[in-house]
Amino acid sequence: MGTDMRYSPWLILAVLTGLISLPARADFHVFACEPEWTALARVFIPDAHFTTATSYLQDPHYIEARPSLIAAMSRADIAVCTGASLEAGWLPALLQRAGNPDIQTGQPGLFFASDHAQLFAPHDHVDRSMGDVHPEGNPHVHLSPDQLPNIAKALAERLGAMRPDNSADIFARYIKWRVNWNFHRANWQERAKALQGRSLVIQHTGFSYLLRWLGIDATMDLEPKPGLPPSASHLNQLLADPRLEDAAAILIASHQNQKPAQWLSAQTRKPILVLPGTVTDDSKTDTLAELISEIINRLESAMPEVADGSL
Amino acid sequence: MLNRTVPFTALSLALLTSGAGANELNPDVSLTLDGHYKQNDTVLSHREQGFGLGHTELSLSSPIDDLFSGRLTTVFEEHDGESEILIEEAYLQTNGLPLGLNVRAGRFLSQVGYLNGRHMHEDDFVERPAAYRALLGSHYYDTGLRLNALLPTPFYWQIGAEAFNGNQLSEGAEDIGVYTLNTRVGGDFSAAQSWQAGLSYLHNRQISTDEENHDHALDHEHGHDHSHGASYTGKNLYIADAIWKWSPNGNTREQQFTLSAEYLYADDLNTFATSDDYHEGWYVSGVHQFAPQWSAGIRYGEVDLREAHGDHFHSQRLKETDVMLAWSRSHFSTLRLQYTHQSATGFSNADNTVALQYVVSLGAHGAHGY
Numbered sequence: 001m002g003t004d005m006r007y008s009p010w011l012i013l014a015v016l017t018g019l020i021s022l023p024a025r026a027d028f029h030v031f032a033c034e035p036e037w038t039a040l041a042r043v044f045i046p047d048a049h050f051t052t053a054t055s056y057l058q059d060p061h062y063i064e065a066r067p068s069l070i071a072a073m074s075r076a077d078i079a080v081c082t083g084a085s086l087e088a089g090w091l092p093a094l095l096q097r098a099g100n101p102d103i104q105t106g107q108p109g110l111f112f113a114s115d116h117a118q119l120f121a122p123h124d125h126v127d128r129s130m131g132d133v134h135p136e137g138n139p140h141v142h143l144s145p146d147q148l149p150n151i152a153k154a155l156a157e158r159l160g161a162m163r164p165d166n167s168a169d170i171f172a173r174y175i176k177w178r179v180n181w182n183f184h185r186a187n188w189q190e191r192a193k194a195l196q197g198r199s200l201v202i203q204h205t206g207f208s209y210l211l212r213w214l215g216i217d218a219t220m221d222l223e224p225k226p227g228l229p230p231s232a233s234h235l236n237q238l239l240a241d242p243r244l245e246d247a248a249a250i251l252i253a254s255h256q257n258q259k260p261a262q263w264l265s266a267q268t269r270k271p272i273l274v275l276p277g278t279v280t281d282d283s284k285t286d287t288l289a290e291l292i293s294e295i296i297n298r299l300e301s302a303m304p305e306v307a308d309g310s311l
Numbered sequence: 312m313l314n315r316t317v318p319f320t321a322l323s324l325a326l327l328t329s330g331a332g333a334n335e336l337n338p339d340v341s342l343t344l345d346g347h348y349k350q351n352d353t354v355l356s357h358r359e360q361g362f363g364l365g366h367t368e369l370s371l372s373s374p375i376d377d378l379f380s381g382r383l384t385t386v387f388e389e390h391d392g393e394s395e396i397l398i399e400e401a402y403l404q405t406n407g408l409p410l411g412l413n414v415r416a417g418r419f420l421s422q423v424g425y426l427n428g429r430h431m432h433e434d435d436f437v438e439r440p441a442a443y444r445a446l447l448g449s450h451y452y453d454t455g456l457r458l459n460a461l462l463p464t465p466f467y468w469q470i471g472a473e474a475f476n477g478n479q480l481s482e483g484a485e486d487i488g489v490y491t492l493n494t495r496v497g498g499d500f501s502a503a504q505s506w507q508a509g510l511s512y513l514h515n516r517q518i519s520t521d522e523e524n525h526d527h528a529l530d531h532e533h534g535h536d537h538s539h540g541a542s543y544t545g546k547n548l549y550i551a552d553a554i555w556k557w558s559p560n561g562n563t564r565e566q567q568f569t570l571s572a573e574y575l576y577a578d579d580l581n582t583f584a585t586s587d588d589y590h591e592g593w594y595v596s597g598v599h600q601f602a603p604q605w606s607a608g609i610r611y612g613e614v615d616l617r618e619a620h621g622d623h624f625h626s627q628r629l630k631e632t633d634v635m636l637a638w639s640r641s642h643f644s645t646l647r648l649q650y651t652h653q654s655a656t657g658f659s660n661a662d663n664t665v666a667l668q669y670v671v672s673l674g675a676h677g678a679h680g681y
Contacts, residue, residue, distance in 0.1 A: 054561075055502065055560070055561065057502075057560035057561070057562055058560060058561050058562045058563075058564070059562060059563075059564035059565075061564070062562075062563050062564035063563065064505075064556070064563060064679070064681055065678060065679070065680055065681055066497070066499070066505045066507075066556075066681045067466075067467035067495075067496070067497025067498055067499075067505065067506075067507050067681060068466070068467060068497070068498045068499040068505065070461070070467050071461075071464070071465065071466055071467040071468075071498070074411055074461050074463075075463065088678065089642070089676075089678050089679070090678050090679070091678065092677065092678040093677075093678035093679060093680050094678075095406075096380075096404070096406065097413075097461075097680070098461065099405070099406070099407050099408060099411060099412070099413045099459075099461060100407055100411075101407035101408065101409055102407075103407070104377070104406050104407045105374065105377075106377060128641065128643055128673075131641070132641070132642070227641070227642075228640075228641060229602075229603040229604060255560070255562050255564070255565075257565055257603075
């Protein structure tokens, strides 16, 4: 007992030193607001440590600036986020509470993907009666086959500038990613021909960039206004919409409540497609290219009669 | 009064009509409207019976440069037919000092406890728990300086100290009337569960406990006309708080359950207080947001107080249960129906009441904390 007591202050000191020196030893920390940016940054710097604030099962608009995220943000070297007000409800509080001098507005440590994209449907005038409309445009740009290369290039350049010793490797990985992406994109383009002109009912505009790119009409929305949950009166209006007859399926994201889609499906006998809105841990959808391929697979199987050439 | 309101109104209208994103150099303007109907008067309440306005806030905030940001929050209140404008927040704050340090200077909400540092419009119930109303005047804000440090640990651990003028809590002649110390830790149990726990200490130097001040204390004890300070104070106030939040897969949009509890203890009440004289209070609150637009909650709290009467004290005790149901059309509007049951000893006006409340926010809507 006496011997134990003699060692205990040293033990406590050792544990405290360990706790404090642990983050300093780890080399490069990436804080990603959404999993798609973890997937993309991991392509360029696979050896870094990643913290992802959200998952495909969560609505990225509604995350809390909770203690674990403050701690992760405070030790991060770069934060990679979507921007365009997607994270307006939580990122500012996180940045302020973490107080990380490297990750502040205007610093290279804060990377917004939407700064490197052409957003769809920007608004000159926005007011709250329109719902949760982002004046900058639709922020869900991570599924845009044409915009991703720009974002990836900007991110690779940013990471290269922050890690000059690795910049040659990062650039080489970017070139490899780009070649692979172009290869995939040519494949998607080929498959888009069969999907073009079809229509879907959606819930929120999370998949809109990809659907537009594929030529799929997605203007029927279960949400009465962007960001407002589907209401009974709106669903009844939708049921009376003459365009509904042509819709092949009801597409919702994994994090969304399935009840409104199920109700509409029961009324119309249209199938429900539940797809992850972003990359997941599943090996079939753990990169953006695989995710887009998988979404197209699922769209193809939901719209089978196209093969007859009926359109 | 008119002269004081006109600049604010004109400024806000000018900014609100300038259009979203038209000029990013303008500060963010946010206005919170809060009104209620309350059936009966209740003990230690800051909301009057009948129709009334609560915390009407006009707030301006903006980065100042790359190092500082600033915020002004003015509150419009009515007391006995007289309008008042109070400055609740007027501070500048550093953005990203080295070593995880964070400095705030000016007037701001003290970070003691869990609820105190939060804005009233974020609350889940019509009023703060009885312990907060008695010991902190619902929310304690003052003019002073704060230094916080986020420790470089793998989990969240913050320590902080504040020094305040102290006159918003109780009157006195000290230049630095109040000191606070605070620490909080927190993390995730899993993707679905997160938690935070904190300990706070508030030292009120304006409460005199010296023997030679007996006469002074007697002179002042009935001159308690300080509508926004705490009605019950002590030289030392200790607060422990704990919060646990759960939502399936961490998707707070669809569903979230929040369990929070705090314990408050104040001693060294005045010159005549013995070691048996102390204030004590606690509450436990459970709120379930069971659908994107709906939440229901229940809160139970008690407070045991010692009311000073010259050289002795009278015991007062209040037990309070609140049940509420709230509907939020969007993130910016909430309607709330609440039933409050009070049972008290040592208070004459304890009652049960139904209250109906709206809280809406116009303009910019700042990100919320945990």
